[in-house]
Amino acid sequence: MNLRKSISFLSFILLPITLNYFAPVLIVQASFEKTFTIMHIIFLLMILSAIFFGGSWCSYICPFGALQELVPTTKPKHKLPNLKWLTGGVFFTLIIAPLIMHGFQKIILPYHMVDTKVSVSSFHDLIRYYIITISIILITIVLGKRTWCQYICPMYIFNYIGMNIGSFLKLPSLKITCKSEKCTQCKRCTNNCLMGIEVADMVKNNNWNTKECIQCGECLNVCKCDVLKRKWKK
Numbered sequence: 314m315n316l317r318k319s320i321s322f323l324s325f326i327l328l329p330i331t332l333n334y335f336a337p338v339l340i341v342q343a344s345f346e347k348t349f350t351i352m353h354i355i356f357l358l359m360i361l362s363a364i365f366f367g368g369s370w371c372s373y374i375c376p377f378g379a380l381q382e383l384v385p386t387t388k389p390k391h392k393l394p395n396l397k398w399l400t401g402g403v404f405f406t407l408i409i410a411p412l413i414m415h416g417f418q419k420i421i422l423p424y425h426m427v428d429t430k431v432s433v434s435s436f437h438d439l440i441r442y443y444i445i446t447i448s449i450i451l452i453t454i455v456l457g458k459r460t461w462c463q464y465i466c467p468m469y470i471f472n473y474i475g476m477n478i479g480s481f482l483k484l485p486s487l488k489i490t491c492k493s494e495k496c497t498q499c500k501r502c503t504n505n506c507l508m509g510i511e512v513a514d515m516v517k518n519n520n521w522n523t524k525e526c527i528q529c530g531e532c533l534n535v536c537k538c539d540v541l542k543r544k545w546k547k
């Protein structure tokens with residue numbers, strides 16, 4: 314198991330502790346209650362991470378991404394429309410709108426966990442944990458590996474925001490570069506991409522233009538022709 318998979322697996326193991334810290338519903342609820350919580354810090358960190366490390370949060374840190382990788386399944390069976398801008402836009406609006414209107418009026422960092430600091434600390438929490446994890450497993454089995462990440466996840470909006478801030482400010486960030494002339498178009502990179510990106514086509518056209526890459530490095534690992542490299546680039 315490589316370093317990325319080890320970190321991501323650890324993140325999944327810790328999910329009974331961290332579930333609430335990553336919960337989209339709870340951050341929206343907290344914003345409506347004018348409460349600054351640790352979830353706001355987590356999602357700000359995701360934006361910051363995306364500025365400098367692209368989508369790496371999703372391949373290293375996110376426990377839900379890790380869970381989808383653990384499910385033995387194949388690539389998504391169908392190409393679906395990318396709904397992440399839509400789901401993420403609604404999600405982001407629900408977080409920001411109440412804050413613009415009222416701001417923060419209190420701080421409760423371990424929101425919903427004041428006594429325990431642990432997300433799963435009761436039978437009710439355990440049921441919620443299983444509902445969430447089993448739903449993700451079922452979606453992955455039925456629709457394919459990382460379908461949720463590729464097409465639906467509202468949290469990906471923070472990656473888009475961070476990456477666009479980085480591009481706008483011309484800040485250096487982790488990017489994949491390619492030497493097209495070495496490519497044999499074997500398509501191993503495309504077939505192994507966790508986000509279903511047509512990597513071989515981008516290499517062929519010498520045009521690496523995607524905000525869907527989560528920097529998992531699988532394409533680099535499977536390419537036998539040393540075409541792909543990771544670099545800091547503006």
Ligand code: SF4
Binds near residue numbers: 371372377379463
């Ligand atoms: S797309 Fe969403 S669920 Fe998938 S790894 Fe990223 S934040 Fe997690």
Ligand code: SF4
Binds near residue numbers: 498500501516536541
């Ligand atoms: S795996 Fe390497 S050689 Fe094969 S298509 Fe991808 S970039 Fe080209």
Ligand code: SF4
Binds near residue numbers: 506508512525526
């Ligand atoms: S396989 Fe390559 S292109 Fe696909 S998400 Fe991972 S690093 Fe990005």
